[in-house]
Structure formats: C-alpha cells, structure tokens
Amino acid sequence: MGKQKKEQANPSQDQQEQVKPSLDQLKSELKRENSKKEYKKVLRNTLIVVVVVAALAVLVSSFFIAVLKVTGDSMTPTLETGDLVVAYTRTSFEPGELIAFYYNNKVLVKRVVGSPGDWINLDADGNVSVNGEILDEPYVEKSFEPTDLTFPYQVPENRYFVLGDHRSASIDSRSSVVGCVTKEQLIGKVVFRVYPFNKFGGL
Structure with a gap:
C-alpha cells in the first residue's frame, strides 16, 4: 500500500517526458508569439498611416483642392x-x-x-x-x-x-x-x- 502511494507521488520517467513540451512545440509556440507581435505592430502602423493620410486628405481638400x-x-x-x-x-x-x-x-x-x-x-x-x-x-x-x-x-x-x-x-x-x-x-x-x-x- 505504501509502495503504491509512493509510485503515485513520483510519476515515471515516461510520464515526465509526456509533460515536457518538445523542441518543435517550443519553436512553434515562439513563432506563434512572434507572429502575434508582428501582426500587432503591422496593425498599429497601418492605423497610424490611415489616420495620417485621412488627416492630410482633409487638410488638402480644405485648403488646396x-x-x-x-x-x-x-x-x-x-x-x-x-x-x-x-x-x-x-x-x-x-x-x-x-x-x-x-x-x-x-x-x-x-x-x-x-x-x-x-x-x-x-x-x-x-x-x-x-x-x-x-x-x-x-x-x-x-x-x-x-x-x-x-x-x-x-x-x-x-x-x-x-x-x-x-x-x-x-x-x-x-x-x-x-x-x-x-x-x-x-x-x-x-x-x-x-x-x-x-x-x-x-x-
């Protein structure tokens, strides 16, 4: 009985290996996080460009054309x-x-x-x-x-x-x-x- 509890408290090496993410999984996760950051950066820059262009369009149409x-x-x-x-x-x-x-x-x-x-x-x-x-x-x-x-x-x-x-x-x-x-x-x-x-x- 005591031995069975001990085995439950200490998972086997195979179980530990299943819990650890593989190198490919880590690379995939890192790539996904980088993609999220890149997407946010592109979205932010795009919004800035749109706002600036819209402001310039209003300025030009109001004063020049x-x-x-x-x-x-x-x-x-x-x-x-x-x-x-x-x-x-x-x-x-x-x-x-x-x-x-x-x-x-x-x-x-x-x-x-x-x-x-x-x-x-x-x-x-x-x-x-x-x-x-x-x-x-x-x-x-x-x-x-x-x-x-x-x-x-x-x-x-x-x-x-x-x-x-x-x-x-x-x-x-x-x-x-x-x-x-x-x-x-x-x-x-x-x-x-x-x-x-x-x-x-x-x-």
Missing part, C-alpha cells in the same frame, strides 16, 4: 451636368483656363476670357476679342446674348471676365447680374475631370 459637381448646361460641350471635376487653389489665371468661383451660395464654373485691365469686345455674331485680337474658340457655341453690357468693356482691377462655353445658355460676365469675378469669390483653377470615367483626364 476641391472636388466639384457640375450642374447646368452653361459649359457644354466641355463639361456636362453630373461631371465631377477637381479645382486647386490659385489667385491668378490665364485666358482660356477654367475656373470655379462662388456666386450667391452656388459654385459656378466658367472660362477665363479677360484679365484685369483687358479690353473685351463682343460682336453681334458672338465673336470675342481681347485687346483687339479675336479669340479662336472652336470649343464654344457662340452667342451675343444674354448681355446688358456696352462693348468694348474694360475688366476692372482685381477681377476676371469669364464666359461659359455654351454662350446662349450661360449667365456670366456679359451680364451685370454675375459680372466679373473678384478674387474673394475664387475657388481655383479647374484642372481635372474624375467622373464619368470614360472622360477621366485633364481639362
């Missing part, structure tokens, strides 16, 4: 209703460039025709001349109306004379309702169309 949705027919055929375009902040523009600006809590997109000090003339057929030179505008549907200005017209200081590409459907700087665009109204230069995808590209 804007994504705008086109509505109306004033810029056809260049831009159509539903197009998504990207504008980036600028304070000076060249004739022919597309710009976005605020007007009565709306965003309008038009084409720059005249810079501060330029003389603009518009004939009965809708041909536009700047400082005596007629513009070559194959992309526009020409029209004299709608306008209530007397031409030739000089663009005031710190303003831009803008026109839509679909002239008969555009209310723009030809009308005193909109007038010339001030620097305070400007959003930026429209440079890229991101939608629809079949028209994706620069403008």
Whole structure:
C-alpha cells in the first residue's frame, strides 16, 4: 500500500517526458508569439498611416483642392451636368483656363476670357476679342446674348471676365447680374475631370 502511494507521488520517467513540451512545440509556440507581435505592430502602423493620410486628405481638400459637381448646361460641350471635376487653389489665371468661383451660395464654373485691365469686345455674331485680337474658340457655341453690357468693356482691377462655353445658355460676365469675378469669390483653377470615367483626364 505504501509502495503504491509512493509510485503515485513520483510519476515515471515516461510520464515526465509526456509533460515536457518538445523542441518543435517550443519553436512553434515562439513563432506563434512572434507572429502575434508582428501582426500587432503591422496593425498599429497601418492605423497610424490611415489616420495620417485621412488627416492630410482633409487638410488638402480644405485648403488646396476641391472636388466639384457640375450642374447646368452653361459649359457644354466641355463639361456636362453630373461631371465631377477637381479645382486647386490659385489667385491668378490665364485666358482660356477654367475656373470655379462662388456666386450667391452656388459654385459656378466658367472660362477665363479677360484679365484685369483687358479690353473685351463682343460682336453681334458672338465673336470675342481681347485687346483687339479675336479669340479662336472652336470649343464654344457662340452667342451675343444674354448681355446688358456696352462693348468694348474694360475688366476692372482685381477681377476676371469669364464666359461659359455654351454662350446662349450661360449667365456670366456679359451680364451685370454675375459680372466679373473678384478674387474673394475664387475657388481655383479647374484642372481635372474624375467622373464619368470614360472622360477621366485633364481639362
């Protein structure tokens, strides 16, 4: 009886070997722990990158670029209703460039025709001349109306004379309702169309 208790109190060598983990088990466990640590590290770094990129995206979109949705027919055929375009902040523009600006809590997109000090003339057929030179505008549907200005017209200081590409459907700087665009109204230069995808590209 005493011998039996002693044997129970002292497990055999075979039983001890069963309790001890093998070298392969130790390696597997170590590998699993290292994998957990690596996963946590990658996850943490990924989260940091996502947060930083999101913050930069908000910063850039707030101060440098804007994504705008086109509505109306004033810029056809260049831009159509539903197009998504990207504008980036600028304070000076060249004739022919597309710009976005605020007007009565709306965003309008038009084409720059005249810079501060330029003389603009518009004939009965809708041909536009700047400082005596007629513009070559194959992309526009020409029209004299709608306008209530007397031409030739000089663009005031710190303003831009803008026109839509679909002239008969555009209310723009030809009308005193909109007038010339001030620097305070400007959003930026429209440079890229991101939608629809079949028209994706620069403008």
